[in-house]
Amino acid sequence: MTDPEHRSNISTIDIYEEVSDWDVNAGGDKVVAKRMTGRFRKLKWFGMSVWLVYFLGPYLRWDGQQAVLFDIPNRQFHFFSVTVYPQDIWMLSLTLLFFAILLAAVTSIAGRVFCGYFCFQTVWTDVYTWIETRLEGDSPQKAMKFKSAPMSLGKLSRITLKHALWLIIAMLTGLSFAAWFTDAFQLWKDYFTLQAAMPAWIVLGMFTAGTYVFAGFMREQVCFWLCPYARLQSVMYDQDTLLPAYDAERGEPRGKLKKGQLDSAKGSCIDCRMCVAVCPTGIDIRKGQQEGCITCGLCIDACDTIMEKTNQPKGLVRYASYKELHHKHEAAPIFKRPRVMIYGLILMISCGGVVYGFTNLTPTEFNVMPERQPLYVQLSDGSIQNKYTLRLLNKTQHPIEVQYQISGLEGATLHGLDDLVYIEPGRMNQVIALVRLEEEAINQAISPLIFTAEVIEGPDIQIRYESMFMAPN
C-alpha cells in the first residue's frame, strides 16, 4: 500500500531525535522536596487548614442532633435546621454543578488553585512528606544518606514512627469520612468496642489503605497518572490565565555566580536549582508550563529567597499570564473575559437555585397518578368513574392530618376519601381516590381536574395537583 516513490524521507533517527529530552516522571526516582518558608507556603497552610472542617465538622451539634448528617438508611440529609429528602435531589445536582464550574472558573483565572492549595491528594501528601522530611532529611542527599545508613535502633524507630503517624492520619481520615454518615460520637464508641457496622469498617479500611498508599507512596504519581483534572487543564487555560511562570527573557542565559558576583552578560537566573528542589512534583518550572505543575507557588517562594540573597529584584518566577510574559502587557481584566463571564453566570444561576431550594423547601410532596388500565369505567347508572392513586409525603417533623378535595370539573364527585388521612413525619401515605361524573355532564374525552390536599391538623399547608379526568368520546 505504501508507494515507495512517496515514502517519507524522514529517517527514524529524526523521529526519535528528541527522545533524550523526554523526562517522564513515572515514579522511578522519589521526589524529596526541600521545605522553604515564604508567602505561598503560608497560603498553602491556610488552604490546607480548610480540611479541618472535614475532621471536626461531624462533631458539630444543632438542636441536640448532628448538625450535618447524611442519613442514608433513612434517606434524609440533615443540614442544621433543614432536612432534605431525596425528592429535593435536584439541589445536589446544582451544588455539584456549582463546584464543577467553580473549578473551571478558578482554573481559567489563576490555574490549578485547587491542586496547589486544596486538593486532598496534595494536602495529605504535603502532611505526609512533612513528617517524612522531619524524620529522614529534607533533601534527596539527606534522604539517600538516611536510606543507605546501616540499620540501627535510631533509624528503625524513626521509620516506625513515620509509618505509625501516617497510619494514624489515614485512620482518622477514614473515621472522619464515616462520621458524616452516622452519629460521630456513637461511631467512635462502635469502633472502639468493635461493634461498628460492616459498611463503617469497609469505609475505614478503604480510606486508611487509600490515604496511606496514595499520600505515603504514590504522591505526585497520582497527579501525573491518575487525576483527570491535570489532563484537562490545557483546555481551561488561556493566554490571560495567571500561572507560576519563569520569566525566561529576564532569566536567560542562566549561569552560576562567579566568586559571588553577578555576571552582567548573563540573565538573572543563577541556576541554583532551588525552584526544582522545592517542587513537590519534581518538575523544573524553567522548562515552561507542564502537566506536573500543580501551581502551588513554592518555586516562587524559593526563587524570591534567592533573588533577595543575590540582591536582584524578586519575581523571576512569579504568577504571570502568557500575555504578560510574551507581550509585556497585563492580562485582560476579569470582567472583560467572556469565558470568565459565562462561568460566572452559571455560578450565579446554580448558586441562586440552591439558595431558592433551601428557602423554598416544601414541607410536603403531593402526587396524583391516574389509573391507566383502564382509563375509565362506566358505572351502572351510566356515570363515568376514574381511579387515582394519591401519594403524599410528610417532610415535616410532625404528624399531619390531610383532607383531600377536588375542583375544576363541574359535576364531579370524590368518593372513598371521606375521612381525614393521618400521616406520620417522614412517611409517604398512599390512598386511592375515585372520581365520578354524571353521564350528562360529560362533554369531552379529557377534562382538567384539580386535586387539593389541605392539612387540617399541623402546619397551614394547601397543595394543588393538576390532573386529568378521562371519559369515552
Added chain:
Amino acid sequence: MADNKNNPNEVSDTGHEWDGIRELENPPPRWWTISLYLSGLLVLVYFILYPSIPLVTGSTKGLLGWTQIKEYHRGLEEIEAIRAPFEQRLAEMTAQEILDDDEMRNYVVASTRVLYGDNCAACHGVGGQPVPGSGYPILNNDDWLYGGTIDKIVETLAGGRAGMMPGHANLLTEEETDKLVKFVIDASNGEATEAGWKLYNEKGCFACHGADAKGNQMLGAPNLTDRIWRFSGEPAEVRRTILHGVNDASDPRTRIAIMPGFNERLAVKLEAEEFGDDPEDYYDGTETERLSETEIKKLAVFVHQFGGGQ
C-alpha cells in the same frame, strides 16, 4: 514501574517498519506484565471456585458450590423475609379487617398484582376490565351479579360461580322475541314501555330478574335496568341470550359462563359457618384448594380496591 528510557535508535527492532515507525523489542512495562499474570491467576481462581469446565453431563461444580438457581432462591428468601411479617398478620385477619387497615390494604394492593395476573387477568383483564365483547364480567364497576361486599367477593373467589338462565327458543314466537329484545335494551336506557313490561311479566322473566327487573343477587340474575351489560347490548347478542340462555345444558347454543372455585374447601367452610355448623361435617373430601385462604383474601381485597367494591 519499568521505564524504557533507552534511546529507540539503540534498541533492536523486529524488522517490522511501517512509514518509518519501527516495532521495537522493548519489553512491556513491568506493572503491565504483572497485571497480565494476575488476571491469568484470577481466571484460574475463578475456575476453581465457580462452575466452569463443561463436561459431557453437566460441568465442574467449583469449590463455592455457586449456582444461578441457588442465587435466585436466596433472592427469593430475602423478599419473603421482608414479606413474612405482613403475610403472618394477613393469615390472622379477615378480608374486612385487611380492608380497614391502611397499611395492610396498601401492602395487599401492592403485592397481589402478580397473583391476580396469574389467576384472574386472563379473563377479567389486568385492571379488572376485560376485553370489550369477551363476555367476562367487569370487576371495577359497581355492578355485581352476586354482591360487591368484601365477604361476597371472598365467597365468589372461593366457590366459583355458574349462573343459569334457561334458553327460551321454544317458548317465544319470533315477534315476542323481537319485542323482548327491544324491551331489554329500552330498560337499560330507562325507556321501557308498558307493552314491554307486560310481555316481561307474561313470559315469567320476573321470576329471576325481579318484578322491577333489577335482578337478584341470590341467583346472580343481572339487573336489566342499569347501563351495564353482562354480555353485550347489541340486539343480536341480546337475542342470543334470550333464546339460548346461559349455562343451559339442554341448549347447544347456550352461553357458557363459569367461574371456577379457587378454594372450594373455604367455600364449604363459609357455608357451614353461615348456618352455625361445624365445617368438618360438610367436607366430603373432594374440595379443591387451588389457592390458599390467605391468597383468596388478598385477591378479594385487590379486586375490591379496583374501585367497585361495596
